[in-house]
Amino acid sequence: MAALKIRVNPDPVLREKAKRVTAIDKSIHRLIDNMIETLHTASGVGLAANQVGVPLRVIVIHVPDEEVLALINPEIIEKKGERLVMEGCLSIPGYHAELKRAECVKVKAKNREGKLIRIKAEDLLGQALEHEIDHLNGVLYIDYLDSEDQLQKVEPE
Ligand code: CO
Numbered sequence: 001m002a003a004l005k006i007r008v009n010p011d012p013v014l015r016e017k018a019k020r021v022t023a024i025d026k027s028i029h030r031l032i033d034n035m036i037e038t039l040h041t042a043s044g045v046g047l048a049a050n051q052v053g054v055p056l057r058v059i060v061i062h063v064p065d066e067e068v069l070a071l072i073n074p075e076i077i078e079k080k081g082e083r084l085v086m087e088g089c090l091s092i093p094g095y096h097a098e099l100k101r102a103e104c105v106k107v108k109a110k111n112r113e114g115k116l117i118r119i120k121a122e123d124l125l126g127q128a129l130e131h132e133i134d135h136l137n138g139v140l141y142i143d144y145l146d147s148e149d150q151l152q153k154v155e156p157e
Contacts, residue, residue, distance in 0.1 A: 001033045003041040004052040009092050009140060011053075018048070018055045018136040021072050024114045028058065032070045032112055035060045044090045046128040048135030051091050059132035063125050074109035074133050077118075085127050087141045088154065095151045099144045101127045 007013055021028055031054060039047045039060055049058040061069045081103025088096035105126045107119045121129055131141060142151065 001037040003038045004034050006038065006042060006047075006090050007051055007053055009089075009142075011091070013050050013053050013055060014091055014135070014140060015138040016050055016055045017138050018050050018057045020057050021110075024072060024110065024112065028056075028072065029112060031056070031058060032060060036062070036068055036070065042090050045124065046132045047090065048132045050135055050138075057136045059129075059136065061125065061128045061132060063128065066125070069119075070112050071107070071109035071117075072112070072114075074107050074129070074136070076105055076130065076133055077108050078104075078106040079130075080104040087127065087131065089131070089141055092140065092142060094154055096154055097141065097145055097150045097152060099141060101130050105129055107133070 031049060035047050035049065035052060035058065038052060039062055045063060046059060046061040049056045057073045059071050059074055079102035082100050083103050084098055085101050086096055086098055104120065104122050107129050109117060111117050
């Protein structure tokens, strides 16, 4: 496994609509393993393949104390409710902002074995699923802000 370089806004690959994966082969498994390594190296919660320069519909999510999720061709099939969350992105380092996300999302996807799975999620996992699936559509969280003034600098710990 190897950590990959994370592309930073305004890299044009972040604005590409990622393509569906047609065959879950060794190269997809290698991509997933490298994305997980990259996510852990960056201490992030989620990562989409286009953030490492690969415009394919693959995401990985690691919510603290939960198992790592690797999803292929994920799709949001239902969203319910609205809530305010604080959100950041590894491709927009040093900033975060408050925005609205759903209270609950339902997602269908394939796992790394190619099995169709459905996930119902709230809280940080729901937020991460929305955020990473947005990435696959070329959407960044800053697109939801009315103005760049809403971006807040993250204070170094
Ligand atoms: Co992001």
